[in-house]
Amino acid sequence: MTTTLPRSALHDTAQWETSPLDLDAYLARIDYRGPLAPTLSTLRELQRAHLAAVPFENLEIVTGGEIRLDLERLQDKLVRRRRGGYCHEQNTLFATVLDRLGFVVAGRSARILMGDDADKVTPLGHTILNVTLAGRQWLVDVGVGNVGPREPIALELGVEARHGHWEYRLERSSLGYWLLRHHRHDGWFNLYQFSDEPYYRADYEEQNYLASHHPDSPFVRRIVAQHNGAEERLALTDLELKIFRPGQAPELQRLDAEALPQILRERFGLVLAPQQEAALLRRAESLVEASA
Structure with missing residues (x-):
């Protein structure tokens, strides 16, 4: 209905x-x-x-x-x-x-x-x-x-x-x-x-293109997932997970590349298609190699 x-x-x-x-x-x-x-x-x-x-x-x-x-x-x-x-x-x-x-x-x-x-x-x-x-x-x-x-x-x-x-x-x-x-x-x-200036879908289309394609965009350069919770807030950037609680300094957890899909499923409710998960793992493994 x-x-x-x-x-x-x-x-x-x-x-x-x-x-x-x-x-x-x-x-x-x-x-x-x-x-x-x-x-x-x-x-x-x-x-x-x-x-x-x-x-x-x-x-x-x-x-x-x-x-x-x-x-x-x-x-x-x-x-x-x-x-x-x-x-x-x-x-x-x-x-x-x-x-x-x-x-x-x-x-x-x-x-x-x-x-x-x-x-x-x-x-x-x-x-x-x-x-x-x-x-x-x-x-x-x-x-x-x-x-x-x-x-x-x-x-x-x-x-x-x-x-x-x-x-x-x-x-x-x-x-x-x-x-x-x-x-x-x-x-x-x-x-x-x-400001109070109105913006429209055409403006957001252009901004979206820059955010998703420009080489300096943080969304192009990094893996990002975040959750705005009532009691706890999460921020995943590449292989670092920060947990925010009211009035406290954030807790930092460093992740292994192979743990990333499970973290996304369990902490963010995100399930990727198999080919996307494979691409994400390749991206995460390249981060590990670059930091070695």
Whole structure:
């Protein structure tokens, strides 16, 4: 049975390719059975459920595949094959779901800092979302790996948000952008900064191509898998696994190449096709050889 919900005349549905969306399949993928009315409570619960089910990862790139942002490819990868993805994939799919449910959702693009000073001008390249509810705007992001917010954050200067054990703050940077910060065991950490300028699917297609092809892109150079959990967060980079717990320094585990597929299955819920797993093992073994 297909879930059918009322549409809002305010929506630019073509921006998100809403009509081909298999909403029931997506909701089953994230194991969500709650209300679907376009309210803040629904938005919060959907974001939590998505993050619990869909990991952040670049394994398609490092095993020789291609990342595409059309809805059919996104649904095949993230929903039917139960894989994960990075920001352009995850937030495009999530925006499409929100649009179908009647939320007013628009695209934005951020400059990733990941600890850098906020006066540093980094390139635009991180897809985020802006959701408007009852005249109030909210930052929504399901695609910034293990450090991102687990719930919507009100787009208001100086707002502080606690998502379970994890804390966030919105400020203004010296460059005049919104600045999202995350409180870690060693203090406030700059995640990214962004403006109110709208961005569209065409912008994300170009950014996605650079992220998945440029030789300096971290997604081309490294094996990446991350999970944004409520109690524990995981970050796999090549053959190092970091485990983050609230208020504690991260725990580091060094992995053997042959252990990688099992770690991906057990810790991230990621099962690769046999040919992809073989390619991943070759990539991991080359890392071991290079470090010898």
